[in-house]
Amino acid sequence: MSQLAVSALSSQQERAKARRSKLAKTLVIYLLIALVLVIMLFPFYWMVLTSFRSQVDNVSRIPVWFFTPTWENYQNVIARNNFLEFTWNSFVIAALSTGIGLLLGLPAAYSISRFKQEGLALAILIARLTPYITYLVPWYLAFRALGLIDSYIALTLTHLIVGMPLIVWIMISFFENVPLELEEAAFVDGATRLGAFIRVILPLSAPGIVAASILAFIFSWNQFLFSLVLSGPNTQPVPVAVFNFITYGQIDFGGLGAAAVLITLPVIILTLIIQRWIVTGLTMGAVKG
Amino acid sequence: MNRAGNFVDRYARYLFPLPAVLAILVLIVAPILANFVLSLYDWFVGGRPLFIGVENYYRALGDQRFWNGLRNTFYFTLLAVPLQLVIGLGIAILFNRDFPGKGLARTIILLPMVATPVAIALIWALMFNPSLGILNYFLESLGLPRSLWVAQSNLAIPSLVLVDIWQWSPMIALILLAALQGVPIEHYEAARIDGANAWQSFWHITLPGIRSAIVVALILRSIDALKTFDIIYVITEGGPGTASETLNVYAFKTGFQFFHIGYAATLLIFLMFTVLGAAVFLNILRKRA
Helix, strand or coil, rough: HHHHHHHHHHHHHHHHHHHHHHHHHHHHHHHHHHHHHHHHHHHHHHHHHHHHHHHHHHHCCCCCCCCCCCCCHHHHHHCCCCCCHHHHHHHHHHHHHHHHHHHHHHHHHHHHHHHHCHHHHHHHHHHHHHHCHHHHHHHHHHHHHCCCCCCCHHHHHHHHHHHHHHHHHHHHHHCCCCCCHHHHHHCCCCCCHHHHHHHHHHHHHHHHHHHHHHHHHHHHHHCCCHHHHHCCCCCCCHHHHHHHHCCCCCCCHHHHHHHHHHHHHHHHHHHCCCCHHHHHHHHHCCCEE | CCHHHHHHHHHHHCCCCCCHHHHHHHHHHHHHHHHHHHHHHHCCCCCCCCCCCHHHHHHHHHCCEEEEEEEEHHHHHHHHHHHHHHHHHHHHHCCCCCCCHHHHHHHHHHHHHHCCEEEEEEEHHHEEEEECCCHHHHHHHHCCCCCHHHHHHHHHHHHEEEEEEEEHHHHHHHHHHHCCCCCCCHHHHHHHCCCCCCCHHHHHHHHHHHHHHHHHHHHHHHHHHCCCCCCHHHCCCCCCCCCCCCCCHHHHHHHCCCCCCCHHHHHHHHHHHHHHHHHHHHHHHHHHH
């Protein structure tokens, strides 16, 4: 009996030990997850902190973690640097290129999914794989010859190359999921293909269209290279404006922080709306979110 | 059905994708072809083009800066991609469980890849600052020597790689996380019954189960890493000297700072074949695997 009691006791101890080691393991895992999140967030946190700190605090050798926030940097950036104008430029270019991207991309994606035009899909993928800078030298020469440097036309057309492939690839998988029967029913009712596409297919794919549009908008908003070369004083979008802001003038840390927050904020808000689609978009449909 | 509707219906497979195809021809195919023509000329913007045959190609092969750019391009990619693959896999495994705030955590790790690259680059530039940057403060707090980060030639690329890892490990993590959720749980249970430890089930079940996703992530990231522009150009402009100048940045400077159009086109052709060659090579590996 005493032997039984001993073995029961030891198994109890063992179970307690196992529980403890499991707890320790969970704790380590949670700490690692927290570490990952802290590292991912830190640059954003530092950006916000910098934007609300005075220049004196920003250039202190020992980082100032606690301070009275100031709006001064934001006021400077917005008032002195025509920030609203740059934001408007970014918005117009992103909205136009997304709109045209939908107009061209939606019928193309539909056609690829219905008629299995894999060659066309591949051509559009190659457009995404080729380094963007490859197109830039000829574009620059052509737009210069046409007097279109520093025009919305040049920027919209070039940003189209960023957004349209994205729209096509996301929408192919959406259109593939629309049952053929619905379309055929529309044909029986006397609809033309275009009519069925506009009145049946597109409304059914609305969530996909929203996701694709927002992604195309974000990619245009973030675009730097094309705008760097093709924009000018009248059309400069925010990323280029902010880049010039560091190249000239002395380094105004708070101003940079405020500008960085202002560019990033719209993107983060849009991301929250369509987070399920971000990875699908970034991988051109290779991975379903 | 009217006649126009009939016509559209009959030729739908050509008419639907037509606008997108035209856009691709004008905006992508034409510039690529134009580069081949431009590469045969010695031409500075504002001057007269002089036909020189394949002279520019010989020039590139003898150009130290071209080889430096090619070397830096591969150094950056080969350092960044394997590291972010390992870190991304680690994050995916950490996140592949239920924990409080999982949805929020997934949203947080999306932020580095969607935030405007110019803004990210600016914040990292501030953090890298050798005298005032927060990174050196962290090093000192840990009792480590200060670093010059991007200001030191041999550290410039590793520092930029750090930014790339921060930015893109999460994307790999999310791709692999989706794949991990597809690995049947029964396989793990069977392995446990057979007495496999955690390490063995990782090697024999997890890794083979997500192999194709790993390859997809590897291909996508390698192609994008070879083309990295924004982060490098904003943080170092290829410097100090040419220490972090990739082929991409060198071609950009040749075209838009030195305005040597013909030679820039030649460099872009090399860049394009490097990236497309890598894409084809990786795809062949994928099919073999």
